[in-house]
Amino acid sequence: MNNDQVSSGLWFFIGGAICMGSLQYKLGTLASPASGLMPFFAGLAICIFAGSGFIHATTKRRQGEKWGRIFAGLKWPNAFIILASLFAYALLLVPLGFLLCTALFIGFLLRAIIPQRWPVIIGGAFLTAVCSYLIFEVWLKAQLPKGLFGF
């Protein structure tokens, strides 16, 4: 299997799942379309285009195109550390409050991806949290969460 075979196969199943899911909202008729019609058409279109993509990719596979390693030679864990930190930020933002959560987030990223010196980490985390608080909460009046500690 090459990359396009895998991705088109996956899209084919996603399209199929959308079509199946749309049926619960009823399709109606062309003269009186119901809520499921448009998502059904979208799912069907995904299946058709992904199906044609699979055929195209299979032809290329027969011509010798192989699976290209998408993580080869890359520090891919960094990408997932960032993703995990985004989810952690979302979960901790309300309980910890904007200032503390932001300082921890910035400090963590400065340490975890390409480790910086501690003064840079602490100073950067503190300054970024305070400056962004002043810009967004005080100046732009965004309502950022205060958290358990009230700040």
Added chain:
Amino acid sequence: MDVLGNIWVGFQTAFQPMNLLFCFLGVLMGTLVGVLPGLGPVAAMSLLLPTTFHVSPVSAIILLAGIYYGAMYGGSTTSILVNIPGEVASVVTCLDGYQMARQGRAGPALGISALGSFMAGTLSTVGLMFLAPPLAEVALKFGPPEYFSLMTVGLTILSFLASGPMWKALVMAAFGLFLGCVGIDTVTATFRFSFNIIELSDGIGLVPVAMGLFGISEVMLNVEKSMEQSIFETKIKALLPTLKDWADSLWPIARGTVLGFFLGILPGGGAFIASFTSYALEKKLSRHPEKFGTGMIAGVAGPESANNAATGGAFIPLLSLGIPANAVMALLLGAFILHGITPGPMLIQQHPKIFWGPVASMYLGNVMLLVLNLPLIGLWVKILKVPYPILFPLILLFCLIGAYSLNNSVIDVMIMAVFGLIGYFLKKFQYEAAPLVLAFVLGPMMENSLRQSLFMSEGSLLIFFQRPISTALMGTAIVLLVFPLVPWFKKKRFIIPA
């Protein structure tokens, strides 16, 4: 006289101190995001969209529009000095711009890029001023079938011109249409694919989707690689091009302006298509095509003018028809809707200040960019030297705040992270996100138009082929879909390199 009167109203609006400030901030931030590789106008506009809630709609549109055309100016700086395009429309500028810099001619390259951009940006604003109002008059004759066909042809053109195989772009467009269906169906009041999550009942927000697909995924991809970037050390002197440079550049600028403007109007077109086409055209028309890629000033002047002219053109379908031509305009449409304004044929009549104010501000913005950019090139080079390990946490934080402050909801932050992951894998497997975003925005409008058309025709799909404008548009879409299947055309298809 009517147009002159409206222009006068536009300048009165644009010259208000607050609007001048927002215009300045817009072009400044636009140049900055254009300079910084990996942060394009879509990401920047989605970042700033929530912060525009507290300002008037005119100021908000002036700010966001400034980011778009400002980014086109800024993008050339990195292309010329670092050989890294600040944003996708400046990719071709690398070819000759960087070679000019290596030959000690960074100054004229930057100078002609800024001056050409200024001329093209100004002329395309004139075009916008005179073309949008009559087009809006024509659009009043559009019914649901015409709108549906126009949106279909827009998505097809964008998929047709996308990098890589067309089927991938079409899958993206279809997936975008599906995402646009999530949330309450306004006709039947049925909740679709919202999985009992209250935040999804109004649909998925454009801002978290765009920030995830364009901002977060880009950072995820960048941190995987080595984050060292070298800046070509050269003294930038004599920014003003010589007479010979002008002679070599004037026609490329003129051709780039006209080409870029009309390609910008095209639904599915945009700045990056304009710059690639302009480069190809200049190479074809040149007496020395073999010298392109070795530091030809025409290879900088043409594409840079084209991408700036395209920004003006791209406003036309949005402001006169209410249909965004590309992902950036889709975000701008989102901004209009967030401020309770529906762009379209009635916009010019009902909200003249919101049309003419931002249009007039584009003249001022272009002047500001010219005045700002040449003296500030040194500053942009310094900003380029900020190490990415310091820069990326800030980009992520702005995305987080932007997503959260939209509805004060952490669900939006999670949606953004999920779309960051989706965008990351899409890029790994070489799928383009632009058709997805455009289809996502057009989805609800397309569904409404389709429904109304089918009600009108009592269920006959032939309605799309019984009205002249709709037939022409649908015919174009079908031709574009069928052409790639023709073996001869497969080899000839114009593909934008990824």
